[in-house]
Amino acid sequence: MTTHPQPSAGQCPAHEQTPPTTGPNPIYGDAFSADPHATYRRLRAQGPIVPVEISPGVYGYLAVTYRAAVYLLRNTPSRFAKDPRHWEALRLGQVPADSPALMMMQPRDNALWKDGPEHTRLRNAINTAVAQVDTHALAAAVTGIADQLIDTFAATGQADMVAQYSDPLPMLTVINMFGCSQELGMRIVGAVTRLFDGADVEQANAELEAACLELTHLKRRAPGRDVASYLIAAGLTDAEMVQTILLVIGAAAPPTSNLVGNGLRRVLTDPSFAGSVHAGVRPVTDALEEVLWDNPPVPNYSPLYAIGQQSYEGVDLWPGYPILVSFAAANGDPTLVVAPGARAGNKGHLAFSAGVHGCPAPDLGRLIAETALERVLDRLPGLDLAVPENELHNRPGTFLAGLTALPVRFQPDTRLAPHGR
Numbered sequence: 001m002t003t004h005p006q007p008s009a010g011q012c013p014a015h016e017q018t019p020p021t022t023g024p025n026p027i028y029g030d031a032f033s034a035d036p037h038a039t040y041r042r043l044r045a046q047g048p049i050v051p052v053e054i055s056p057g058v059y060g061y062l063a064v065t066y067r068a069a070v071y072l073l074r075n076t077p078s079r080f081a082k083d084p085r086h087w088e089a090l091r092l093g094q095v096p097a098d099s100p101a102l103m104m105m106q107p108r109d110n111a112l113w114k115d116g117p118e119h120t121r122l123r124n125a126i127n128t129a130v131a132q133v134d135t136h137a138l139a140a141a142v143t144g145i146a147d148q149l150i151d152t153f154a155a156t157g158q159a160d161m162v163a164q165y166s167d168p169l170p171m172l173t174v175i176n177m178f179g180c181s182q183e184l185g186m187r188i189v190g191a192v193t194r195l196f197d198g199a200d201v202e203q204a205n206a207e208l209e210a211a212c213l214e215l216t217h218l219k220r221r222a223p224g225r226d227v228a229s230y231l232i233a234a235g236l237t238d239a240e241m242v243q244t245i246l247l248v249i250g251a252a253a254p255p256t257s258n259l260v261g262n263g264l265r266r267v268l269t270d271p272s273f274a275g276s277v278h279a280g281v282r283p284v285t286d287a288l289e290e291v292l293w294d295n296p297p298v299p300n301y302s303p304l305y306a307i308g309q310q311s312y313e314g315v316d317l318w319p320g321y322p323i324l325v326s327f328a329a330a331n332g333d334p335t336l337v338v339a340p341g342a343r344a345g346n347k348g349h350l351a352f353s354a355g356v357h358g359c360p361a362p363d364l365g366r367l368i369a370e371t372a373l374e375r376v377l378d379r380l381p382g383l384d385l386a387v388p389e390n391e392l393h394n395r396p397g398t399f400l401a402g403l404t405a406l407p408v409r410f411q412p413d414t415r416l417a418p419h420g421r
């Protein structure tokens with residue numbers, strides 16, 4: 001293994017590990033979002049794990065081959081820690097306060113950012129809770145929520161399926177899974193929306209935590225058949241409940257929104273699905289699995305930190321720098337034998353990550369997305385894109401892959417008033 005002197009935290013590892021002419025490898029911004037796979041191809045040519053600029057001024061590595069991704073995830077936490085207290089630039093206060101990387105990678109008191117026995121204990125509570133979700137009841141709840149959303153625009157013959165459908169549906173579903181009252185649910189949704197918009201963050205955060213604590217107290221007094229009650233029964237304290245509810249909302253809703261939006265786009269635009277899904281020839285599940293392979297809702301995440309000096313296939317990995325796993329690049333690794341077109345029914349992709357921090361609820365995510373898509377296809381006859389496909393754009397950003405908008409048109413439902421039932 002080549003040894004390097006420990007760099008200072010603000011110094012970019014690319015300066016040492018890649019030829020200076022290569023320059024930094026940004027994985028953010030308009031050029032990256034317009035065609036992320038072009039960046040992944042270029043990075044893969046440099047090695048299995050490459051130095052990157054995660055967001056402006058924030059440096060680390062990105063694992064871009066399937067083998068490297070699986071190696072990192074399998075060796076967590078023995079060689080690679082999840083706990084961001086290993087992040088040297090953060091410790092030294094060098095991460096810009098308004099950095100999107102800070103929002104997504106700073107330590108929080110929940111399972112996502114813990115290692116070892118503490119992670120196992122909190123994770124077991126989540127596993128136990130999601131295992132008790134009644135999937136028939138969940139599908140019925142998603143159908144009801146889908147119908148309410150569709151009713152608001154079905155009479156108009158047009159909609160933006162991101163703003164009016166795929167964005168709100170998973171959040172409303174998760175609130176429902178927690179057994180929230182309408183009023184408490186709306187307070188949570190309102191606070192989360194303000195947090196995502198970056199508006200009034202401190203106040204929104206305080207309101208969100210207060211609402212989650214109120215929900216916990218309610219469910220301690222009157223448990224029901226919902227995820228909040230199952231988590232309480234698994235032994236979490238009030239403080240752990242608040243943080244775990246926030247984790248599940250944040251981990252479940254945005255990725256599922258992206259899967260619904262990108263799945264719908266696939267159904268409407270991919271010639272192998274368009275028409276066949278409507279005609280019942282190819283199931284929606286195939287379209288969703290294809291999207292999970294080549295446009296995963298969480299393309300780059302799972303920041304890890306080398307415990308001591310590590311090396312992988314000749315690449316030195318210094319401690320103190322985040323190593324992100326590119327689930328999107330790993331899925332698109334050309335050395336994989338699973339060819340595009342032969343992926344239906346193959347769940348070997350990394351869209352839900354893997355290892356000890358792998359998603360505890362992939363089947364719930366799939367069920368919500370599948371039900372949401374089927375309801376749209378049932379309710380909106382003649383559904384088609386309202387703009388050419390090249391006018392659809394990805395949201396900018398490193399960690400989440402969603403569309404800015406998905407304008408569609410369809411035959412108006414004349415039984416409904418223009419503003420819904």
Ligand code: HEM
Nearest residue numbers: 111112251252255256259297298302352353357359361365
């Ligand atoms: C299409 C939908 C979904 C996708 C693509 C997805 C993807 C992921 C990924 C990639 C991770 C790993 C994150 C990391 O290690 O940094 C993760 C973790 C997690 N997911 Fe999901 N997820 C989805 C739906 C859900 C749902 C529906 C729930 C809960 C009801 C959920 C709960 C969680 C939790 C709690 C974690 C953290 C696990 C841990 O650190 O031990 N996810 N998910």
